[in-house]
Amino acid sequence: MxxxxxGDAVVLGLRPARLPSRALALVIDLAVVWAAYILVSLVMLFxxxxxxxxxxxxxxxxxxxxxxxxxxxxxxxLSHGRSLGKLACGLRVVRDDGGPIRFRHAxxxxxxxxxxxxxxxxxxxxxxxxVSERGRRIGDVFAGTLVVRERxxxxxxxxxxxxxxxxxxxxxxxxxxxxxxxxxxxxxQYLMRMRQLDPxxxxxxxxxxxxDMAASTxxxxxxxxxxxxYLAGVVGERQARxxxxxxxxxxxxxxxxxxxxxxxxxxLGPGPVWGSGAGPRPTPDPAAVFPSAGLPAPGGAAGxxxxxxxxxEVANSAESRxxxxxxxxxx
Numbered sequence: 001m002x003x004x005x006x007g008d009a010v011v012l013g014l015r016p017a018r019l020p021s022r023a024l025a026l027v028i029d030l031a032v033v034w035a036a037y038i039l040v041s042l043v044m045l046f047x048x049x050x051x052x053x054x055x056x057x058x059x060x061x062x063x064x065x066x067x068x069x070x071x072x073x074x075x076x077x078l079s080h081g082r083s084l085g086k087l088a089c090g091l092r093v094v095r096d097d098g099g100p101i102r103f104r105h106a107x108x109x110x111x112x113x114x115x116x117x118x119x120x121x122x123x124x125x126x127x128x129x130x131v132s133e134r135g136r137r138i139g140d141v142f143a144g145t146l147v148v149r150e151r152x153x154x155x156x157x158x159x160x161x162x163x164x165x166x167x168x169x170x171x172x173x174x175x176x177x178x179x180x181x182x183x184x185x186x187x188x189q190y191l192m193r194m195r196q197l198d199p200x201x202x203x204x205x206x207x208x209x210x211x212d213m214a215a216s217t218x219x220x221x222x223x224x225x226x227x228x229x230y231l232a233g234v235v236g237e238r239q240a241r242x243x244x245x246x247x248x249x250x251x252x253x254x255x256x257x258x259x260x261x262x263x264x265x266x267x268l269g270p271g272p273v274w275g276s277g278a279g280p281r282p283t284p285d286p287a288a289v290f291p292s293a294g295l296p297a298p299g300g301a302a303g304x305x306x307x308x309x310x311x312x313e314v315a316n317s318a319e320s321r322x323x324x325x326x327x328x329x330x331x
């Protein structure tokens with residue numbers, strides 16, 4: 001894992017591509033480029049057969065520069081760092097801060113690639129990649145770029161954590177149609193990896209994503225809700241809507257998100273949505289929100305029969321379980 005720091009002082013965890021995957025991508029790219037170069041050279045050979053030797057030499061040099069050097073530069077610039085070989089191997093060229101590359105980055109990489117790849121048959125690039133901690137060749141060092149893995153093995157995949165029970169259904173009135181796909185992807189990736197991040201960094205990223213989500217939905221952030229819990233609640237609402245569209249209005253995917261409000265849970269019906277500005281903030285009934293935890297009704301009643309726990313002890317236990325999910329703000 002490579003710790004890249006963005007301009008906003010947010011740490012990004014990216015997996016740098018190592019020599020085997022980069023070598024395979026380079027072989028694919030070179031095969032395509034050389035095939036195109038040979039094909040264009042044959043066409044130009046017949047087209048310039050009547051020219052003198054000097055004109056043919058100039059044409060050969062121009063083809064070398066345009067096809068073998070300019071071609072990869074143009075492809076990396078237009079595809080934002082994904083050539084055909086990198087696309088096949090699940091790699092991408094990014095800046096040191098994790099952002100997409102521009103023409104100047106691709107130009108420096110391509111110019112240095114002529115020396116360390118074409119003229120030395122890749123020996124210099126291999127040595128530099130082996131020596132570098134993040135597997136960078138000389139062109140990456142001068143251009144300020146890094147080749148990272150976009151596709152990660154399924155063994156690293158993690159499920160999006162469900163929202164806290166007291167937020168289920170609270171965002172039923174949000175307009176999610178204007179939320180861009182890129183923001184959904186960023187929120188999902190954050191929720192899957194927030195427990196692996198530094199607490200302060202996780203909190204900063206959650207605040208930024210929550211503000212972007214609120215701006216997209218046109219509804220202000222609810223007071224008193226941690227930003228990570230807010231994001232999980234919005235993602236859970238979208239999943240519930242997708243499940244209702246796929247399985248019918250009366251069902252939810254896997255039964256994890258209730259389609260009907262449980263008895264005693266204020267704010268899950270057609271009433272005002274928390275954060276919409278309509279009406280006071282609803283307060284859930286703990287006994288309805290945590291039925292499996294055996295929370296008592298408000299007033300400090302005793303816990304489940306035979307448990308020997310008081311209502312305060314059960315409530316503190318449930319609160320600790322909710323905070324252990326990672327949705328509480330850092331100390």
